[in-house]
Amino acid sequence: MMRNNHYPASGEAIRQGTWKFFLSELKPKGKLLTPFNIISIPVILAGIVLIVIRFWKGIGSITNLTQEVPWGLWIGFDVVTGVAFAGGAYVITFMVYILNIKKYHSIVRVTVLNGFLAYVFYAGALLLDLGRPWNVINPVIGNSFGTSSVLFLVAWHFLLYMVAELIEFSPAVAEWLGAKRAQKILSGMTLGAVIFGITLSTLHQSGLGALFLMAKDKIHPLWYSEFIPIMFFVSSIFAGLSMVIFEGSINQKVFFDQISEKNHREHNKIIHSLSKICAVTMFAYFTLNVLVFVHEKRWPLLNTPMGYWYLTEMLGFVLLPMILFFLSYRKQNILLIKIASVITMIGVIINRLNISVIGFRWDAVHHYYPSWMEITVTLAVIFTELWIFRWVIRRMPVLRDSPALSHEK
Amino acid sequence: MSIDRRGFFKVLGVTGVTLATGRRLSAEPAVKSKKEFYGMLYDSTRCAGCQGCEFACAEAHGLPAPSFEDVPVAGTERKTSETRRTVINAYTTSKGNFFVKRQCMHCSDPACTAACLTKAMYKTEEGPVIWRGRKCMGCRYCMVSCPFDVPKFEYLSPNPKIEKCDMCFDRLQEGKTPACAEQCPTESIVFGTRRELIAEARHRINENPEQYFDYIYGEHEAGGTGYLYLSAVPFEELGFNTSLQKSSYPALTKGFLYSVPSIFVLWPAMLLGLHQATKNNNPKEEDDEE
Numbered sequence: 163m164m165r166n167n168h169y170p171a172s173g174e175a176i177r178q179g180t181w182k183f184f185l186s187e188l189k190p191k192g193k194l195l196t197p198f199n200i201i202s203i204p205v206i207l208a209g210i211v212l213i214v215i216r217f218w219k220g221i222g223s224i225t226n227l228t229q230e231v232p233w234g235l236w237i238g239f240d241v242v243t244g245v246a247f248a249g250g251a252y253v254i255t256f257m258v259y260i261l262n263i264k265k266y267h268s269i270v271r272v273t274v275l276n277g278f279l280a281y282v283f284y285a286g287a288l289l290l291d292l293g294r295p296w297n298v299i300n301p302v303i304g305n306s307f308g309t310s311s312v313l314f315l316v317a318w319h320f321l322l323y324m325v326a327e328l329i330e331f332s333p334a335v336a337e338w339l340g341a342k343r344a345q346k347i348l349s350g351m352t353l354g355a356v357i358f359g360i361t362l363s364t365l366h367q368s369g370l371g372a373l374f375l376m377a378k379d380k381i382h383p384l385w386y387s388e389f390i391p392i393m394f395f396v397s398s399i400f401a402g403l404s405m406v407i408f409e410g411s412i413n414q415k416v417f418f419d420q421i422s423e424k425n426h427r428e429h430n431k432i433i434h435s436l437s438k439i440c441a442v443t444m445f446a447y448f449t450l451n452v453l454v455f456v457h458e459k460r461w462p463l464l465n466t467p468m469g470y471w472y473l474t475e476m477l478g479f480v481l482l483p484m485i486l487f488f489l490s491y492r493k494q495n496i497l498l499i500k501i502a503s504v505i506t507m508i509g510v511i512i513n514r515l516n517i518s519v520i521g522f523r524w525d526a527v528h529h530y531y532p533s534w535m536e537i538t539v540t541l542a543v544i545f546t547e548l549w550i551f552r553w554v555i556r557r558m559p560v561l562r563d564s565p566a567l568s569h570e571k
Numbered sequence: 572m573s574i575d576r577r578g579f580f581k582v583l584g585v586t587g588v589t590l591a592t593g594r595r596l597s598a599e600p601a602v603k604s605k606k607e608f609y610g611m612l613y614d615s616t617r618c619a620g621c622q623g624c625e626f627a628c629a630e631a632h633g634l635p636a637p638s639f640e641d642v643p644v645a646g647t648e649r650k651t652s653e654t655r656r657t658v659i660n661a662y663t664t665s666k667g668n669f670f671v672k673r674q675c676m677h678c679s680d681p682a683c684t685a686a687c688l689t690k691a692m693y694k695t696e697e698g699p700v701i702w703r704g705r706k707c708m709g710c711r712y713c714m715v716s717c718p719f720d721v722p723k724f725e726y727l728s729p730n731p732k733i734e735k736c737d738m739c740f741d742r743l744q745e746g747k748t749p750a751c752a753e754q755c756p757t758e759s760i761v762f763g764t765r766r767e768l769i770a771e772a773r774h775r776i777n778e779n780p781e782q783y784f785d786y787i788y789g790e791h792e793a794g795g796t797g798y799l800y801l802s803a804v805p806f807e808e809l810g811f812n813t814s815l816q817k818s819s820y821p822a823l824t825k826g827f828l829y830s831v832p833s834i835f836v837l838w839p840a841m842l843l844g845l846h847q848a849t850k851n852n853n854p855k856e857e858d859d860e861e
Contacts, residue, residue, distance in 0.1 A: 222726025229652065229723050232711035260842050262849040293709020293724060293731040300689040306706045307690070312824050313712045314688035315831060353846065361838040365831055372827040376682045376716040376820045379812070391827050522715075 191556045202545035209542020212535050213290060221293060224535040230523045233291075235532035238518035240287040240540055242370050243511050244280055246394070249402025251277025251327060252363035253439070259356040268425040269432060271334055271560045272413065273406055275551065278327040283547040285320050290539065312372045319366035326359035337565055338558040368395040374517055382521035384463050384472040387454045390517065396447045400440040401510040404503035407433050407440075411500055413561060420561040430496050437499040440506065441487035448480050468524060475516065479509025608679060608698035610765035610797035611738065611752060612772055613672050615809065616782060618759040620659050620670035624751035628657045628674075631739060631750035643670060648810065653723040656736045657751060664808040671809045672751075672760070674736035675700060675721045676789060677797030678819070679765075683713035683722055685821030692722070692733075698765065698797050699738035707733060718793055718815055738797065768799050775801060794819025 216224050227234050254273045257263045289295045300306045301314055302321065308314045329351050336345035371394030374381060387393075414421065414429055421429075463469050486502035489495070519530065555561055620643050629636045634654050643649060643661035645668060651658055657674035677700050683692040684700060691707035694700050702722070709731055713722045725731035739749035747753070752762040761768065769790060776783045788800035792815050800806070806813050 218729060220725065220727040220729050220731060225726075227726060229650075229714070230720060232714040232724060256842075260846045260849070262846070291710075293711070294704075294707055295709070297689065297706060297708035300691075300706050300708060308688040310685045310821060310824075310828070311688040311712070312827065313686065313710065315828070317688055357839050357842045357846075360842055361835060364838060365834055368827070372824055373712070374715070375823040375827065376686060376718075378820070378823060379718050379815060380715075388823070388826070 187557055192552075198548075202549065205538060206542045206545050206549075209539045209546075212539050212542075216290060216539075221291070224533060224539070226530055226533045226536070228526070228528055228530055230526040230528065231519070231530040233518060233522070234530055235519065235536045235540055236287055236291040238515050239511070240543060241284050241291075242518050243514040244284040244287075245367065245370060246398045246401040246510055246514060247405040247507070248277040248280035248284075249363065249367055249398035250406040251330075251402070252360045253399055253402050254406065255330065255356045256360050259353055260360070265428065265435070266432060268428060268563075269406065269410060271331065271564070272410070272555070274327055274330045275334075275554060275560055276405075276409065278324065278331055279547050279551055281320060281324045281327065283543050285324070287540070287543050312369055312375070316366050316369045316373065319362045319369065323359055323362040323366065326355045326362060329355035330359065334558045334560055334564070363398075364395060367398040368392060370394055371517075374522075377522065380523050381517060382468050382524045383458075384455075384460060384468060385517050385521045387458065389450065389454055393447065393450065396443055396450065397510060397513065399443045400447070400506055403436050403440050403443075404506040404510070407436055407499060407503040408507060413555075417555055417561050420555060422563050425561075425563070430494065433496060433499055434490070434494050437487045437490050437502065440503070441484060441491065444480060444484035444487065444506070448476070448484060451476060451480070468521070471516070471520075475509060475512050479505060479512055483509065606696045607764040607766060608677075608797055609738070609743070609762065610677065610698055610768050610799060611749065612761040612763070612768040612799045612801070614759050614761075614775070614801045615669050615671050616801065616803045617757045618659070618670040618672065619757050620661060621756065622659050623754045623756060624657055624672060624760065625655070625659060627750040627754035628736075629655070631742065632656060634734075651721070651723060651735075653725045653732075653734045656734060660810065662809050664804040666803050669803065669809060671800075671811075674751075674798070675738075676719050676793070677736075677738055678793050679795040679797065680793075680819035680821055682716040682718060682793070682820035685824065686712045686716035688712070695740060697740070697743060699740045699743065700735075700797075701737040701740045702733045702735060704732060709733075716820065718812075718820055765795075765797060765799075772799055772801055788813075791817040793817075794822070 212224050221227065225234055225236070250273050254266055254270055258266050258270050289298065292298060301308060301317055329348065332348040333345050333352070336342075336348055368391035371390035371392075374386070374390055375388070378386060410429065410433065414426065464473065483502040483505040486498055486505070490498045490502070523530075559565060622637065622642065625637045628634070634656065637655065641649070643659045645661040645663040649658045649660055651673060657672060660671050660673060662669050662671060677698060678694075681692070681694055681700050684690075684694045686692070687707075688710070689706040689708055691703045692700065692713045693703055709724070711722075711724055713733065714720070714724060721735050723734045725734065739747070739751075742749060748762045749760075752760040761771065763771070769787060772787045772790075776785055776787075782803060784802050784804055784806070786802075786806065788802070788806050788811055789796040789798050794817070800811070802809055
C-alpha cells in the first residue's frame with residue numbers, strides 16, 4: 163500500500179491560525195457554474211421557502227397528507243428508504259473492521275461519510291415532518307420515555323448511530339485539521355464505534371420495518387407480514403451495497419483527481435465482490451418472500467391490480483437484478499453490475515414506499531399522492547446533503563489515501 | 572488471542588452501554604394497576620340520532636358546534652375530525668334504520684399508547700386514553716398504529732394538536748360523567764366500570780334475545796376496548812370492522828422489542844469475537860486476497 167506520512171494541512175493550519183484556516187476552507191474549491199449547481203441551487207432555495215411556509219402555516223399547507231395516511235413521502239422516502247440506502251456503512255465496516263478484509267479499506271471512509279450524512283439529513287427531514295418538533299427532546303432527556311414504542315427505539319438508535327458514525331469518520335476530520343494526537347485517539351475508538359454501530363444498525367434497520375407491525379389492517383396483505391423487520395434488515399444489506407456500487411461509480415468520475423491510481427484499478431474488483439454479496443442476500447430475501455407468500459396462502463390476492471404491482475416488484479426489481487448480479491459472478495461485467503445495482507435501488511424504493519405509502523390504506527377513499535412541494539423539499543434535502551458531501555470530499559482525506567494510513571494495522 | 576488492558580476496557584464499555592440501553596429499551600405492559608377501567612356502553616337499538624352527544628361534546632371541549640345541516644344520512648359516512656371528536660352515523664340495515672356513535676374506543680391495551688415514544692398518548696388508570704400536548708412531538712405514529720383510525724391531527728396549524736375523545740377525563744376527575752352520557756336523552760350511552768357494563772350488556776341481550784344480535788362489540792376486539800357496543804343486527808351492517816384481531820395490537824411488536832436486549836448482548840460479543848479471530852488469522856504485513 164502507499165505510504166504517505168505527510169500531513170498536508172497541519173503546517174498550514176498552524177501558520178494561518180485556526181479561524182483563517184476555516185474561512186479559507188469554506189470557500190468553494192470547484193467551478194461555480196456546473197450543471198449540478200445550476201439544478202441544485204434553485205431547488206434548495208425553493209425548498210427553504212417551502213420549509214418556512216410549513217412552519218408558518220402547518221404541515222398541511224404544503225403536503226397532501228390526510229387523516230387516514232399520516233405518513234407520506236417525507237417519512238416513506240426520506241427516512242424509511244434513505245436509511246435503507248445508508249445501510250452500506252454497517253456492511254462495509256463489518257467487513258473491514260470485524261472480518262479484517264483489507265481490500266474494502268479504500269471505500270470505508272466514503273461509505274461511512276455517506277451513511278453519516280444520510281442519517282443527519284434524514285433525521286433532519288424527520289424534524290420537518292414533526293408537528294411539534296420542539297418536543298423532540300422529550301424522548302431523549304428522559305422526562306417521558308415511551309419504552310414500549312418501536313419508534314422510541316428507532317429514535318434512540320438514530321441518535322446513537324450518528325454518534326458512532328461520527329466517531330468512525332472522525333480520524334479523517336483530525337487528519338484534515340492536522341491534529342495528530344487526536345487522530346490517534348479517535349482511530350483507537352474506531353473498533354468500539356464499529357461494533358456499537360453494527361449492533362445499532364441491525365436493530366434500527368429492522369426497527370423501521372417493525373414500526374409498521376401495528377398497522378396490520380392498514381397495509382395491503384401482500385406486503386404485511388410479521389417478518390417485515392427481518393425483510394427490512396436483509397434488504398438493507400443489498401440496498402446499502404447497491405448504493406455503494408452506484409455512488410462509487412459516480413465518485414470515480416466526479417472526484418477522479420482524489421483517487422489514487424491503485425484504488426482506481428482496484429475499484430472494479432471491489433464492485434465485483436460486492437455484487438456477489440448482493441446476489442446472495444437478494445436470493446435470501448427473495449426466498450423469504452416466496453416462503454411468506456406460500457405459507458400465508460396469498461394466491462387469490464395475485465389477480466388484482468395490487469397483485470400485479472406486487473409481482474412487478476418481486477420479479478422485475480428483486481428477481482431480475484438478482485439474476486443480473488449472479489450473471490456477473492463469473493465474468494467481471496462491470497456494466498451489468500451497475501445496471502443491476504440501479505434496478506435494485508429502484509426496487510428498494512418501490513418496496514419501502516409500498517409498505518409505508520402506496521400499500522398503506524390502499525383502500526382509503528382519498529388516496530395520498532405527494533404534492534410537488536413535498537417532492538421539492540425532498541430534493542432540496544438530498545441536494546443539500548450532496549453539497550456537504552462534495553465539500554467534505556474536496557477537503558478531507560476521504561477518497562484519497564489517508565496521510566496516516568501507516569498508523570493502521 | 573489474549574485480551575489486553577485496552578481491549579478489556581473496550582469490552583467493558585460496550586457491555587456497560589448494552590446493559591444501560593438494553594434495560595431502558597425493554598418492553599413493559601402499558602398499565603399496572605388494581606383499579607378497574609371505566610368504559611362506556613353504547614346501545615344502538617336505543618339511539619334516536621338526535622346528535623345531542625355531538626353538541627355536548629363540542630361544548631365540553633371548546634370545539635365548534637356541528638352545523639344544523641350536517642345530519643346523519645344513511646349511505647354517507649360522517650367522520651370524526653380535528654374539530655369533531657364524536658359523530659353519529661345512520662345505517663339502513665336488514666332490520667331497519669339504526670344510528671351508531673363513533674369516537675375513540677379507549678382500548679384496554681391501546682396501540683396508540685404503545686406507539687407513542689413520549690407517552691403523550693396515555694392510558695390512564697381510570698380507563699380513558701388521553702393525549703398530553705406538552706409531551707407530544709407530533710410524529711403521528713399513533714395515527715399510523717390505531718386500528719380504528721381515531722387520532723386526528725391539525726394539519727393546518729403551526730402548533731398542531733391531536734384531537735380525539737378522552738372520555739371527558741377532566742370531568743371524571745371532578746366526579747362527573749362524560750358529557751355525551753350525561754346529555755343522552757334515550758340513555759343509549761351509559762358510563763360505568765367496564766366489568767359492570769359487560770354484565771349490563773349481557774343482561775340486556777339475555778332479557779331481549781329477539782331485539783339484540785348476540786354479540787358485544789368491543790369485548791374482545793383489539794384485546795378489549797373501553798367502549799362497548801350493542802346492536803340489533805350483525806355489526807358489519809353498521810359499518811364496523813369485524814375482522815379486527817381479538818388480541819391486543821401492541822402484542823404485535825412485543826416479539827421485536829423483546830429481541831432488542833438479546834441482540835444488544837449477543838451482537839457486540841459476537842462481533843468482537845469475530846474481529847479477534849480474523850485478526851489473528853491475518854499476518855501483520857499487508858495481504859491481498861484474490
